[in-house]
Amino acid sequence: MKITTVERIFYDYHLPNRxxxxxxxxxxxxNSEGVYCSDSLKNLYNRGMRGxxxxxxxxxxxxxxxxxEFNNVxxxxxxxxxxxxxxxxxxxxxxxxxxxxxxxxxxxxPTGLDRFITRICPIRIQREYGNKNTKTFDFIYVDVxxxxxxxxxxxxxxxxxxxxxxxxxxxxxxxxKQFKRYGIPINFLxxxxxxxxxxxxxxxxxxxxxx
Numbered sequence: 001m002k003i004t005t006v007e008r009i010f011y012d013y014h015l016p017n018r019x020x021x022x023x024x025x026x027x028x029x030x031n032s033e034g035v036y037c038s039d040s041l042k043n044l045y046n047r048g049m050r051g052x053x054x055x056x057x058x059x060x061x062x063x064x065x066x067x068x069e070f071n072n073v074x075x076x077x078x079x080x081x082x083x084x085x086x087x088x089x090x091x092x093x094x095x096x097x098x099x100x101x102x103x104x105x106x107x108x109x110p111t112g113l114d115r116f117i118t119r120i121c122p123i124r125i126q127r128e129y130g131n132k133n134t135k136t137f138d139f140i141y142v143d144v145x146x147x148x149x150x151x152x153x154x155x156x157x158x159x160x161x162x163x164x165x166x167x168x169x170x171x172x173x174x175x176x177k178q179f180k181r182y183g184i185p186i187n188f189l190x191x192x193x194x195x196x197x198x199x200x201x202x203x204x205x206x207x208x209x210x211x
Contacts, residue, residue, distance in 0.1 A: 013068045015091065019044065019051040020082050022062030027052065028082075034091035053199040056141050057124045063145045063200055064118075076103035113161055113168075119145040120168060123176050137182065137208070140189065142169050144202040158196070166191065169204050184208075 021028040027044045031037045041060035045052040051064040067078055081097035109115065121143040128138035144165065150157060158165070173179050174186050193205040 013070070014066075015068060017047075017049060018066040019049050019062060020065055020067075022051075022065060025060065027062060028085070028087075030091060030094075036085045036087055036089040036094070038087055053145075053197075053201060055121065055124075055143055056203070061119075061121065061145075064148055070098065073098050074103060077101055113164060116147050116150065116157065116161070117144055117165070117168070118147055120172050121145065123173050123178060125178055125182075135182075140173060140179070140206040142172060142204040142206070144169060144204065146200050146202060148200045155196070158202070162194075165202070166204075173206070 015030050016032050016034070017029055019027050019029055022041065025041050026038050027041050027049065028036065028038045029044070029049070041052050041062060045054060045060050051066065052060055052062050054060055067075055067082075069075070070078065077098060080101050080103060081094055084097050084101065085094060124141040125137045126139045126141070127133070127136065131138055146154070146158075170186060173189070188209055189206040190209045191204065192207050193203070195203040197203060
């Protein structure tokens with residue numbers, strides 16, 4: 001594979017200003033000059049970069065990254081090339097890695113819900129407006145990030161597997177130190193809402209059964 005101009009790279013492979021990697025609250029991408037850069041997920045989100053969501057606690061998380069597809073180059077090598085890049089590297093360095101790197105030993109990919117669910121985010125506990133008692137709460141929010149593409153109808157898959165998804169969400173709450181400090185049994189909670197957002201997130205809302 002030989003690339004001769006930055007312009008061809010930009011137009012043929014759609015690389016500039018696409019989220020290639022995210023670590024904690026930073027995102028990595030090639031800028032318009034073909035230089036590998038990073039910025040906060042918040043700034044990238046506000047600039048309109050895809051693959052980032054703003055959560056209900058005003059934080060920012062990456063739910064998908066862009067993996068360009070090249071003829072005769074496996075996605076495993078593309079992924080390794082991206083993770084090998086350092087800030088300040090040019091697009092030419094990226095293509096050098098594509099031609100010289102060897103893929104890492106293949107690991108078994110998760111299947112079923114372990115692949116469908118990409119992440120269960122930390123829970124968020126909030127009080128109702130007007131509730132000034134810091135020893136209580138009214139709502140628990142949990143975001144479940146799911147894969148953007150699936151081999152079957154996603155909504156139907158969610159419906160069929162909702163009991164297990166709920167079970168994993170409840171476990172996430174039970175194991176949270178934030179929830180444990182209230183000393184409330186998990187059966188005091190009731191699930192009042194599940195919403196699938198356009199950002200591929202299942203948003204769960206739990207409330208106290210008795211307030």
